[in-house]
Amino acid sequence: MSALLEADGLDVLHGHLQALHSVSIGVDEGETVALVGANGAGKSTLLSTLAGAHRPRNGAVRWAGRDVTALPAHRRVRLGMSLTPEGRRLFPSLTVEENLQVGGWVGRPGAWDVARVYEAFPLVAGVRDRRADALSGGERQAVAIARSLLANPRVLLLDEVSLGLAPVIVDQLYDSLAVIREEGTGLLLVEQDLQRAMEVCDRMYCLLEGRIVLAGRPGELSRDDVVAAYFGLRSAS
Numbered sequence: 001m002s003a004l005l006e007a008d009g010l011d012v013l014h015g016h017l018q019a020l021h022s023v024s025i026g027v028d029e030g031e032t033v034a035l036v037g038a039n040g041a042g043k044s045t046l047l048s049t050l051a052g053a054h055r056p057r058n059g060a061v062r063w064a065g066r067d068v069t070a071l072p073a074h075r076r077v078r079l080g081m082s083l084t085p086e087g088r089r090l091f092p093s094l095t096v097e098e099n100l101q102v103g104g105w106v107g108r109p110g111a112w113d114v115a116r117v118y119e120a121f122p123l124v125a126g127v128r129d130r131r132a133d134a135l136s137g138g139e140r141q142a143v144a145i146a147r148s149l150l151a152n153p154r155v156l157l158l159d160e161v162s163l164g165l166a167p168v169i170v171d172q173l174y175d176s177l178a179v180i181r182e183e184g185t186g187l188l189l190v191e192q193d194l195q196r197a198m199e200v201c202d203r204m205y206c207l208l209e210g211r212i213v214l215a216g217r218p219g220e221l222s223r224d225d226v227v228a229a230y231f232g233l234r235s236a237s
Helices: 041-050 073-079 096-106 114-118 136-150 167-182 195-199 223-230
Strands: 005-014 017-027 034-036 058-063 081-084 157-160 186-190 204-210 211-216
Touching: 005 041, 017 034, 017 041, 017 058, 017 186, 017 211, 034 195, 041 081, 041 157, 041 186, 073 081, 073 096, 081 136, 096 114, 096 136, 114 136, 114 167, 136 157, 136 167, 167 186, 167 195, 186 195, 195 223, 204 223, 211 223
Parallel strands: 034 186, 034 204, 081 157, 157 186
Antiparallel strands: 005 017, 005 058, 204 211
């Protein structure tokens, strides 16, 4: 059976540089998939390609078995795919609540509205009236994830969940992600913290120089396997 969201043999270029080489992954509804790899491995490029911000040279993106490779990003959101990009990209002059309302503009039906987001993200509720440009890094990340949720996605793509954040903030974010998982939303998350990724995911992929060099379930992979693949010491499948 095919996954809800699939990448099939993606080759992606940045100018003359090939960023992804024949990458294939899948995320099913309600599944948490971790994507790990060093800086420059191609993780953000893969998420952007899945979301429709990049067009692959070869390969396909499929949604529920349908080829959506040529579908623009806004139409993928309407299908049920939502990206929280690296860098958060909030509207700095808007309040937190106004940023959230932008996320819900697509109008997809579902369980997530502003009130529900505040329940799941106490960090966001506490700064609802503050302008985005006055937030800390952790607050901005929480708001960015919450904004993506208001599109009521079936699969949420999260780029660099914990990068640069204090451990106490990361704990709070992962508490909120647990609520999202309980709602049945699929997650594809890019995470630099290997231990954290292995603890929360159902499956894991490791990218190295634009190629998948390791794939499996946490129970099938040791931390040594993941570290070796991460640094290119060996590959496994």
